[in-house]
Amino acid sequence: MFRIRRINDDLRSIDREAVAQVRSILAGQFPEAPPADNEKISQRLRDALTNRLRYVLLVAEEHRRKVLGFALVAYAPDVKFCYLDYLATSRRLTGGGVGGALYQQVRREATRLEVVGLFMECLPDDPALCPDPEVLKQNRSRLKFYERFGARPIANTAYETPVSPEDDCAPYLVYDPLDRPPDLSLATARKVVRAILERKYGQLCPPSYVKMVVNSFTDDPVRLRPPRYTPAQVAPLQLKSRGLGAIPLVVNREHAIHHVRERGYVEAPARIGAILKELERTSLFEPAPARRFSRDHILAVHDPRFFNYLKKMCGQLKAGESVYPYVFPIRNAARPPKEMPIRAGYYCIDTFTPLNRNAYHAARRAVDCALTAADTLLSGYRAAYALVRPPGHHAERKVFGGFCYFNSAAVAAHYLSAHGKVAVLDIDYHHGNGTQDIFYLRGDVFTASIHGHPSFAYPYFSGFAEETGEGPGLGANYNLPLPEQVDGPAHARALAKAISRIKRFAPDYLVVALGLDPAKGDPTGSWSLKAADFQANGLTLGRLGLPTLVVQEGGYYIRSLGVNARNFFSGLAKGAGLI
Structure with missing residues (x-):
């Protein structure tokens, strides 16, 4: 058995211990993640509006305070969207539904905040964009997981264009409409994309790149990629509680x-x-x-x-x-x-x-x-x-x-x-x-x-x-x-x-x-x-x-x-x- 609790900062010893375990899981599950992401978790939680993003950490714990998994979520109160920065479980877990329970809780938090939707990045499942077979397998598994909840990549954009030509496997932008019709307007989508690129990747993405990606969004409302792993007629999971x-x-x-x-x-x-x-x-x-x-x-x-x-x-x-x-x-x-x-x-x-x-x-x-x-x-x-x-x-x-x-x-x-x-x-x-x-x-x-x-x-x-x-x-x-x-x-x-x-x-x-x-x-x-x-x-x-x-x-x-x-x-x- 486990429970999920929210951590707003790491000022208490119990929360500092949990954050330390989160860092360990993050380093093990996302070795390619920038080291700064791991080092700045505490800073992001303490700073109410880091880069105009308010962060919250959800942890799934056993009764002995053993962290089984976590989700780090950013909320942009001015644009009214949530961004899932990371969701990961301990390597020793092969089941138990921890990841699914965490994501459901993320969706509940986003619903409570009355946002336009929940966004995240997922590495592509297209061999043309990601040639490594092992990485491709992991990417497909992750996209299949989110698709169960109604979250799919936004189609017909240049979001997955690498910043540098020598890079590959650039991520999709995935949109979860939170059990509502996926009718995100073009104007709102462009605001969200600009906020993500400038606030999260301002040091990596030059203004010309940001402008190119934002302008590549032309559908109004945006279109999501058709379901690839779950039948189209299957309704997304409904929220049972608040x-x-x-x-x-x-x-x-x-x-x-x-x-x-x-x-x-x-x-x-x-x-x-x-x-x-x-x-x-x-x-x-x-x-x-x-x-x-x-x-x-x-x-x-x-x-x-x-x-x-x-x-x-x-x-x-x-x-x-x-x-x-x-x-x-x-x-x-x-x-x-x-x-x-x-x-x-x-x-x-x-x-x-x-x-x-x-x-x-x-x-x-x-x-x-x-x-x-x-x-x-x-x-x-x-x-x-x-x-x-x-x-x-x-x-x-x-x-x-x-x-x-x-x-x-x-x-x-x-x-x-x-x-x-x-x-x-x-x-x-x-x-x-x-x-x-x-x-x-x-x-x-x-x-x-x-x-x-x-x-x-x-x-x-x-x-x-x-x-x-x-x-x-x-x-x-x-x-x-x-x-x-x-x-x-x-x-x-x-x-x-x-x-x-x-x-x-x-x-x-x-x-x-x-x-x-x-x-x-x-x-x-x-x-x-x-x-x-x-x-x-x-x-x-x-x-x-x-x-x-x-x-x-x-x-x-x-x-x-x-x-x-x-x-x-x-x-x-x-x-x-x-x-």
């Missing part, structure tokens, strides 16, 4: 096992269904199955004694039985009660968050979903959504509460922090006390929370503006407590302040603890945000341009829950350039 332009959706499918039926318990399974129903109306999402992760990820942010108590206590309870904390032994923390049910208060901050047989399992699975979604960001996706319950942002390092048991967003943030700086933005109506507690002494994870003032909003004891972090974390915690009555514009102003601080921190990743309880009518809040406000907030966050993980937290007004979620993500996708 590729890296999609938002992976990881749902805690086991959330319903945690169902507290007591009157007034608003954290109900219906919340997930209400959101899913509305998300299905969009084409933004790509379902991603949750993977199982080691408990070590949880223990990185939660105290082992707390973790073990939660697991053991829940395992002792019978189906349908709940334990609510009612004694809080804070006076002698060194000697917790021996009775397990009574000890619940030793690890809890309120009297309304129960322990039951499935609380541990549901919370553990929610963490798995958040980590799975976080992992998709490392694979190149720009946004991902962990739709989970129970929520997690009230769970501190040593305690649970507020319907929360394990802090899924904090676990995911810590996981991402191994790959760069992380900012966690909590936009739930209630303060993210758990996330603040976990990262309060750390400077590599910035935490910000927009919430109701603790003078009237749960959890009442944290979320004050003067709480800014301690030690290495001093200045890395930012609270924006707001009054009881807040509408969309007022919330947007607070969000702008939080984003200003996030930009100053300059994170590599953003984790959004998405609370939908700021909505008008939510039974746990007093604010009045509407669907348009959630959409505006999503748009603002998307425009940050950061790989963004969204983890579901609160939101309990079922009638508007799904609509608000849908609007938030439509805004996020638009701001991030996914639609």
